[in-house]
Amino acid sequence: MTNGFALLIPWFMKLAVEGLQHPQTARYSPATCALVIVGLAVGHCITRIFSRTLILNAARIIEFRIREDLFRRLLILDQLFFSTSRTGDILSRFSNDLTNVRMLTGFGAMSAMNTLIIYIATVTLMVRIHPWLTLWAIFPFPLMILVVKKVSHRLFQRSLEAQEELARLTSLTEESVSTVRLIKSYCREEHFQGLFGKVSATYLGHNLRLARLRGLLIPVMATATGAGTLIVLFVGGRLVITSAITLGDFVAFSGYLAMLVWPTAVMGWILTLAQRGAASMSRLAAILGAEPAVSEAADAKPLTDVRQGIELRELSIGYGEVQILKRVSCSIAAGERIGITGEVGSGKSTLLKLFPRLLPVGDGQIFIDGRDINHITLDSLRALIGYVPQEAFLFSRSIRENIAYGTDDGGGDVAELARQASLTADVDKFREGLETLVGEKGVALSGGQKQRLSIARALSVNPRILLLDDPLSAVDAGREEEILGELGRFCGDRTVLIVSHRLSAFRDCDRVLVLQGGGIAEEGRPDELLERGGLYARMYRMQRLQEELVGANPP
Numbered sequence: 001m002t003n004g005f006a007l008l009i010p011w012f013m014k015l016a017v018e019g020l021q022h023p024q025t026a027r028y029s030p031a032t033c034a035l036v037i038v039g040l041a042v043g044h045c046i047t048r049i050f051s052r053t054l055i056l057n058a059a060r061i062i063e064f065r066i067r068e069d070l071f072r073r074l075l076i077l078d079q080l081f082f083s084t085s086r087t088g089d090i091l092s093r094f095s096n097d098l099t100n101v102r103m104l105t106g107f108g109a110m111s112a113m114n115t116l117i118i119y120i121a122t123v124t125l126m127v128r129i130h131p132w133l134t135l136w137a138i139f140p141f142p143l144m145i146l147v148v149k150k151v152s153h154r155l156f157q158r159s160l161e162a163q164e165e166l167a168r169l170t171s172l173t174e175e176s177v178s179t180v181r182l183i184k185s186y187c188r189e190e191h192f193q194g195l196f197g198k199v200s201a202t203y204l205g206h207n208l209r210l211a212r213l214r215g216l217l218i219p220v221m222a223t224a225t226g227a228g229t230l231i232v233l234f235v236g237g238r239l240v241i242t243s244a245i246t247l248g249d250f251v252a253f254s255g256y257l258a259m260l261v262w263p264t265a266v267m268g269w270i271l272t273l274a275q276r277g278a279a280s281m282s283r284l285a286a287i288l289g290a291e292p293a294v295s296e297a298a299d300a301k302p303l304t305d306v307r308q309g310i311e312l313r314e315l316s317i318g319y320g321e322v323q324i325l326k327r328v329s330c331s332i333a334a335g336e337r338i339g340i341t342g343e344v345g346s347g348k349s350t351l352l353k354l355f356p357r358l359l360p361v362g363d364g365q366i367f368i369d370g371r372d373i374n375h376i377t378l379d380s381l382r383a384l385i386g387y388v389p390q391e392a393f394l395f396s397r398s399i400r401e402n403i404a405y406g407t408d409d410g411g412g413d414v415a416e417l418a419r420q421a422s423l424t425a426d427v428d429k430f431r432e433g434l435e436t437l438v439g440e441k442g443v444a445l446s447g448g449q450k451q452r453l454s455i456a457r458a459l460s461v462n463p464r465i466l467l468l469d470d471p472l473s474a475v476d477a478g479r480e481e482e483i484l485g486e487l488g489r490f491c492g493d494r495t496v497l498i499v500s501h502r503l504s505a506f507r508d509c510d511r512v513l514v515l516q517g518g519g520i521a522e523e524g525r526p527d528e529l530l531e532r533g534g535l536y537a538r539m540y541r542m543q544r545l546q547e548e549l550v551g552a553n554p555p
Helices: 002-021 030-076 079-083 087-129 131-137 141-178 180-185 189-241 247-288 348-354 378-383 399-403 414-420 424-429 447-460 477-491 526-532 535-552
Strands: 309-319 322-333 337-342 366-368 385-388 465-469 495-499 511-516 519-524
Touching: 002 030, 002 087, 002 247, 030 087, 030 247, 087 131, 087 141, 087 247, 131 189, 131 247, 141 180, 141 189, 141 247, 180 189, 189 247, 309 348, 322 348, 322 495, 322 519, 337 348, 348 465, 348 495, 378 385, 385 447, 399 414, 399 447, 414 424, 414 447, 414 477, 447 465, 447 477, 511 526, 511 535, 519 526, 519 535, 526 535
Parallel strands: 337 495, 337 511, 385 465, 465 495
Antiparallel strands: 309 322, 309 366, 511 519
């Protein structure tokens, strides 16, 4: 409709000119044509506003839906994906790449449709006025199309390179901001400033090369349309002089040719948007098309309780060609407390991550209550497990919100959970108490406080299986005794697996598994392992010696 109104205006200008030349035989008077042209202009304005709003709003909705799909996909993807992806790169795809896609589906799609309609309709009307004049007018255009075709591939490649470099710049910025305290403590400000300058200069170079290509297109378009206009003035003027066409036809023809100027000039911009949008969409598709290594089996069924316990059968797992765990087998009864220790890199943390399926595990290797965990629904499996990771992550919210994070009901009695994690005394020292904001990644808390808050968060879900990955590494000995006492009362008939290098953390454990070389080197009660004089006993003696040396030479 918008283009329909615009295309009628030159035709009524033709009728107006003919009316001025031959008022006696004119179909419409110039005054009537002028009123019609005003009406057409008003109609063009109204429909243009409506069409632009409709299409650009649709582009915003598309952007919104893609962003929702991206975030939903990120929540599905597992640890393996994020271990090979940079946070800044993912953030760049959510911002800049989505903007490019919105521009393509909004302004780009609208301009492309507009150009297509105008070209088809305008050239048809020009042919109706004079076919040969039309051929002369559009003669330069094929040369323009040839140049555009040669430039388009390079535009796509350079757009993709610019987007990748922006992702690198975003990633570096995110890493620098999140570790600014470490940068300052090592006086590395100048180093990172120089590094940022190099990456930023590279990004600038990519964009300048892209801008030069884009800048090449616009003169090519202008040259083609300008040459067409000159040809029409020369050839069309001769046709008017020889009365092959009327002056009104020439005016209408010139008006239609003028209507081709903007769509032709905007072709380069549309092409740029298309190439940038295609490059960005290919980057978004890498996330949208990513499949999690951990997926739910079609016949998976929920598990509501743990009554029989956990069994490992010939469990093996590795990263690439490196085997971490090799044919590990053992049984853990429901309600049993198991300590896990061993040398660095022996697979202790990896083993804990397998139970909630944070890492993929083969069929027939881990069973809970006699059921393969790969055939238990992920939601029900993880609802039974409370997991305290080795590195405590806190949200930039209050202590209360962080403790109650894993629940929908606010975490029950948050104060009681804080007491069980031996956090009450620390909370009381804060002016806002449980409403104290912990800052970015818990910057307002010490390492020990973060660990204890993570323990309280794990307890808030009332788990049947509690997984503790070195939860007391940043806690002093006195506080460790208090936490272990509270955990002993909380655990009751719950199954507990605790990984620790501090062997004192195993005082209430029924058994301890000592990992070495990818397998279980020793297994038994803590006192039994000490009597055997094996690896566990050597680790125990080494820790006692270190404690005595620290006690004799306090810092």
